[in-house]
Amino acid sequence: MVDPLAEVVTLLQPQALFSKVVVGAGAWRVRRSEFGQPFYCVVLEGTCCLAVNGHEPIHLQQGDFVLIPSAYGFAMTSLEPAPSDDVDTVPVARLHGEFRLGVQDGSADVLLLVGHCVFGSPDAALLVSLLPQLVHVRGEQRLATLVQLVGDESRALRPARDVILARLLEVLFIEALRASAETAAAPGLLRGLADERLAVAIRRMHESLEHPWTVAQLAKEAALSRSTFFERFSRAVGVAPMAYLLAWRMATAKRLLRRREGGVAEVAERVGYGSASAFSVAFARHVGQPPARYARAPMVAQQP
Structure with a gap:
């Protein structure tokens, strides 16, 4: 039996070309308006908040995976309100490519792996239009296993770390779409298949x-x-x-x-x-x- 979702993902040719580990402590806020860049976030530890334009804010927790196939305006913040709505937090680069938000010393409140991916398909716009604007998956055991593998790999400094991370994130991308197919609320292929x-x-x-x-x-x-x-x-x-x-x-x-x-x-x-x-x-x-x-x-x- 032909699997339409698999065909769409295969044609999309997702590649996780960029990712970084982000640590947050205290009050912080990061806003982005990078239209057209697919954005993903894996919550490795702790909690934070995601507000995507046109959607209700989501309290993210450990093990959550979020994918915005065609990212538009969104903000990620600490659960503790930032001091000012007009000021964004500037990430501070640390060792081994890690970035820190908010309070620079002491224990962290949240550990994230965030990044952008690219779709190799010449028909990316068409295919992305068949996917939900926002994919949020929680409580899926298979996804949790992948998140754990991503977390372990992102913390390690083993050879070919970036290659392994890219492959794991591609699998995570596919698994997230599959897991969200039954609960898709927005119009698109996933809702049709449900x-x-x-x-x-x-x-x-x-x-x-x-x-x-x-x-x-x-x-x-x-x-x-x-x-x-x-x-x-x-x-x-x-x-x-x-x-x-x-x-x-x-x-x-x-x-x-x-x-x-x-x-x-x-x-x-x-x-x-x-x-x-x-x-x-x-x-x-x-x-x-x-x-x-x-x-x-x-x-x-x-x-x-």
Whole structure:
């Protein structure tokens, strides 16, 4: 059975290229507005608060993992209020790449591993739009095990530490998405997959991308009326069924063209087009250039 979430993550090509250990004590506040940079945070010890624009503040605790696939304005603070709402705390660099916030001496209140990742996919913006704006996972044993491994590795100075951390964080990223699939509240792929009826239709689209799907056929797969399926899908996923199908066909076509897995005619057939000319017109309209030219162009990793 095809796993749509696995396909999205595989196409995203997440890479944890930057991370740092942050220690906080006393009162502190750090605010960021780095639009488009995927942000993550692992709480290794202690507690703190995260406030993301458009969401209720979250009290983070040991073992929590937070992912903001396309980071916009957010603030991380101590539970103890900072002295002034207008002043941000300047992190102080310590030994071995560690940064300290707030009181510089004595025991710490919280130990974090924070950082930004990059998505290698040329379709990152599209794929990220299928994910929740905020992923917060707590109380998952598998995730807790990964967090412990990340914590152990981040504190050690063993050879290839950064390489191991990057791989662990990539697994953590995938596990967090999987763990949050059943509780996703915001529109997106995870919420669609949490709906048993919609999940059947989404999987069928991914399994048989070459099939000339219609809304009526997809509704039948989901055992829903056409109108009910259309409204339920659009509300859960955030886009209409055929818009989702088109986006996924184009994302898959890009991958096939980049990897030289067949000519334009073969790719057209594999993503559900009856002719190379029809596919070329649709691809050029969606991507901005013909498929043959796209296949020859150098690939550049994109931020969402």
